[in-house]
Amino acid sequence: MAIEVNIIYICIPVLVVLYLLTKHVSHKLQNLPPTPFPELPLIGHLHLVKKPLHRELAKISDHHGKVLFLRFGSRRVLHVASPSATEECLSKNDIIFANRPHLFSGKYFGYNYTSLPWAPYGEHWQNLRRISAIEILSSKRLDSLSHIRLEEIQSLTRRLFLTANKNPDEILNVRAELFGFMFNVMTRMMAGKTYFGLGSEKLAEAKRFRDMVADTAKVNVQSAMADMLPILRWFVGGKLDKRYKAVQKRRDDFMQEWIDELRAEDGLGNEDTKKTLLKVLLSLQNENPEYYTDEMIKSLSQALLHGGINTSVVTMEWAMSHLLNNPNALKKAQIEIDCVVGCDRLVNEADLLKLPYLQCIIKETVRMQPPSPLLLPHESSKECTVGGYRIPQGTMLLVNLWALQNDPNIWNSPETFKPERFEVIENIVKVKEGMTMSPFGSGRRRCPAENLAMRIVGLALASLIQCFDWKRVSEELVDMTESGVFSLARAQPLMAKFQTRSNLARHLFHV
Numbered sequence: 210m211a212i213e214v215n216i217i218y219i220c221i222p223v224l225v226v227l228y229l230l231t232k233h234v235s236h237k238l239q240n241l242p243p244t245p246f247p248e249l250p251l252i253g254h255l256h257l258v259k260k261p262l263h264r265e266l267a268k269i270s271d272h273h274g275k276v277l278f279l280r281f282g283s284r285r286v287l288h289v290a291s292p293s294a295t296e297e298c299l300s301k302n303d304i305i306f307a308n309r310p311h312l313f314s315g316k317y318f319g320y321n322y323t324s325l326p327w328a329p330y331g332e333h334w335q336n337l338r339r340i341s342a343i344e345i346l347s348s349k350r351l352d353s354l355s356h357i358r359l360e361e362i363q364s365l366t367r368r369l370f371l372t373a374n375k376n377p378d379e380i381l382n383v384r385a386e387l388f389g390f391m392f393n394v395m396t397r398m399m400a401g402k403t404y405f406g407l408g409s410e411k412l413a414e415a416k417r418f419r420d421m422v423a424d425t426a427k428v429n430v431q432s433a434m435a436d437m438l439p440i441l442r443w444f445v446g447g448k449l450d451k452r453y454k455a456v457q458k459r460r461d462d463f464m465q466e467w468i469d470e471l472r473a474e475d476g477l478g479n480e481d482t483k484k485t486l487l488k489v490l491l492s493l494q495n496e497n498p499e500y501y502t503d504e505m506i507k508s509l510s511q512a513l514l515h516g517g518i519n520t521s522v523v524t525m526e527w528a529m530s531h532l533l534n535n536p537n538a539l540k541k542a543q544i545e546i547d548c549v550v551g552c553d554r555l556v557n558e559a560d561l562l563k564l565p566y567l568q569c570i571i572k573e574t575v576r577m578q579p580p581s582p583l584l585l586p587h588e589s590s591k592e593c594t595v596g597g598y599r600i601p602q603g604t605m606l607l608v609n610l611w612a613l614q615n616d617p618n619i620w621n622s623p624e625t626f627k628p629e630r631f632e633v634i635e636n637i638v639k640v641k642e643g644m645t646m647s648p649f650g651s652g653r654r655r656c657p658a659e660n661l662a663m664r665i666v667g668l669a670l671a672s673l674i675q676c677f678d679w680k681r682v683s684e685e686l687v688d689m690t691e692s693g694v695f696s697l698a699r700a701q702p703l704m705a706k707f708q709t710r711s712n713l714a715r716h717l718f719h720v
Contacts, residue, residue: 242278242287242598245269253280255437261691263582266290267612276596282437284310285604287595290612292619295644295651297595298587298606303652304330306587310605313432317453318425318460324508326516326585330653336500341509341657344493345486351661354485355558357397358665362672363555365390369677370717373709380682384702387525387669391518392418394665399510400467400487418463422515424456426696460515464507486510517658520580523698524666528574530687530703531626533679538628542567546675552712556675561667567674569628571666575648577626582611582697584650610647611697619645676717677707 245254258281259265266288270277275291289295298306307330309315311322319327325341328334344350365386372379389405392415396402404415432449435441442449471487484492487510494501532539545566550556561567587606592599615623621630649656656662673679681687682704690700709717 240599242276242596242600243274244278244280245273248280251282251440252438253282255281255434261582263609263611263697266583266607266609267615270609270612276598278598281605282434283439284437285601286607287589287600287604288607288609289595290609290616292613292644294596295608295613295647298608299644299647299650299652299654302589302593302595305589305591305593306606307653308588308590310586310588312436312586313449313453314429317457318511320504320508323505325512325657330590337505337509338653338657340490340493341513344489345509345513346657346661348660350486350489351664354398355664358394358668359557361390361393361397362668364393365669366555366672366676367717369707370709370714373677373707377708378706380704381707382702383529383705384522384526384699387522388419388518389415390669391521391525391665395514395518398486399514400471401485402467417459421456421459421463422519425460425515428452428456460511461507464510464514465503467510468503468506486513513658517662519696519698521662521665523578523580523696524571524575524662525669526699526703527578527697528570528666528670529673529679529705530689530699531574531577532570532674533681533703533705534686534689535626538570538626539674539679542570542670542674546671550675555713555716556668556671558664558668561664561671564667564671565632566628567667567671569631571663571670572631572646573626573628576614576620576646577623578691578697579610579614579648580697582609584608584610585654587654608647608650613644614646614648676710676713678710680706682706 245257248254249256257265257269266277267290270288270290275289276294277288277290279286279288287298289298309322309327309329315322315324315327318324322328323333325334325337328337369381369386372381393403393405396404402411404411404418428449431452435445435449467487468491471491487506490501490506490509494503494506532542542564545564546556546560549563550560584607587608589600589602589604589606591602594600614620617623644651649659649662687703688701692698692700
């Protein structure tokens with residue numbers, strides 16, 4: 210009996226070693242990209258995954274190669290972190306990688322993989338993309354709604370002006386104010402609704418949405434392992450299904466209430482240029498009710514609302530954090546705005562193209578902290594080649610934007626906030642020529658709301674810089690720790706001191 214036990218103890222390690230060696234040799238024979246050793250049974254490389262994921266994958270990539278083949282449980286994963294490999298995936302092989310993997314989030318929040326972010330590449334997705342580009346996010350449509358963005362930023366600066374007058378030593382929760390501003394902008398553009406601000410009586414409704422955003426992120430994190438390990442679905446699948454269904458019902462009901470309210474109004478508006486985005490979609494529904502169903506309208510609206518608010522707030526909060534830690538850059542931006550806009554009026558969207566240094570600040574912020582450090586995953590629809598390696602059909606693609614945009618081989622001192630790097634013509638040409646910087650993605654799946662995001666972020670930052678002097682709450686630098694989940698939000702909300710600039714006070718008093 211003892212001999213048999215000893216044999217078992219000897220055989221198991223031998224079998225494990227043989228398994229690992231066989232996998233390693235097989236991997237090389239199939240001409241797959243480099244892969245970390247060992248790849249463990251069942252879990253693959255999940256034992257290497259730590260938070261924050263984008264930084265951990267970047268470390269592994271530095272050691273094993275910029276084109277990396279991983280197994281997350283049962284899923285084949287291609288991780289790319291070089292300009293050439295990214296360009297191969299999102300340009301040369303753009304159509305092949307235009308699909309999405311089937312994840313819990315796409316099933317429930319993507320209306321069973323039919324929404325714009327999650328639908329597979331094909332006629333339906335192309336129609337959704339065309340609708341978003343022409344009917345919702347075109348320059349003409351965004352221009353027609355520019356008054357909303359201007360009114361909301363002026364409402365925010367007016368509120369901060371009153372706060373500063375009442376208590377000059379007020380310490381501001383910058384994230385909370387930016388969230389309220391972005392929420393108002395998006396809800397007004399979508400449905401003509403305002404929830405935050407002076408005299409707002411709908412704070413409960415705003416909290417309802419904020420809780421939905423938090424619960425959406427929470428359930429997505431909870432499902433990550435089950436997405437990679439199908440065996441876990443036997444144990445937690447039922448609970449996850451219930452959680453996803455509960456959160457999605459709240460999201461769906463929220464948007465359906467808006468639709469029902471608009472339908473109850475007297476018509477949807479005759480003048481096309483004054484229509485909110487939901488009214489535009491409901492007008493299209495009147496023309497083609499079979500295609501423009503309530504579900505389709507809700508899926509488009511949710512993608513814009515949930516995706517647009519968080520990413521813009523993250524970018525603005527990081528930009529303000531960097532400026533507080535770099536007062537010379539803040540002063541330089543303030544001087545630029547004073548020279549271009551003057552002190553006789555407040556900044557508006559038309560001024561943004563005349564503020565190159567402000568644009569450099571935004572670019573440097575999204576370089577250092579892209580809102581989505583790992584692009585929403587793609588999936589190969591057939592076998593292809595990347596970097597000379599064979600990539601099997603059904604491989605999930607992870608483009609590590611953070612690694613790409615913080616690579617010391619590409620960027621000089623990437624850890625240093627230096628907006629001036631984008632003032633140099635050679636650097637600008639370099640960025641345009643290669644996939645060295647793609648904060649909004651690239652190819653067919655590139656974020657369609659890029660134009661809107663740049664307008665909102667630019668206007669908000671310009672207004673806050675023009676109207677107020679900003680300082681850190683203490684002599685210590687602002688803590689730049691990241692949250693370490695899927696987005697690149699700050700770990701803690703940004704707190705700051707501010708005072709109204711005397712030469713702008715009269716404008717804020719009359720806003």
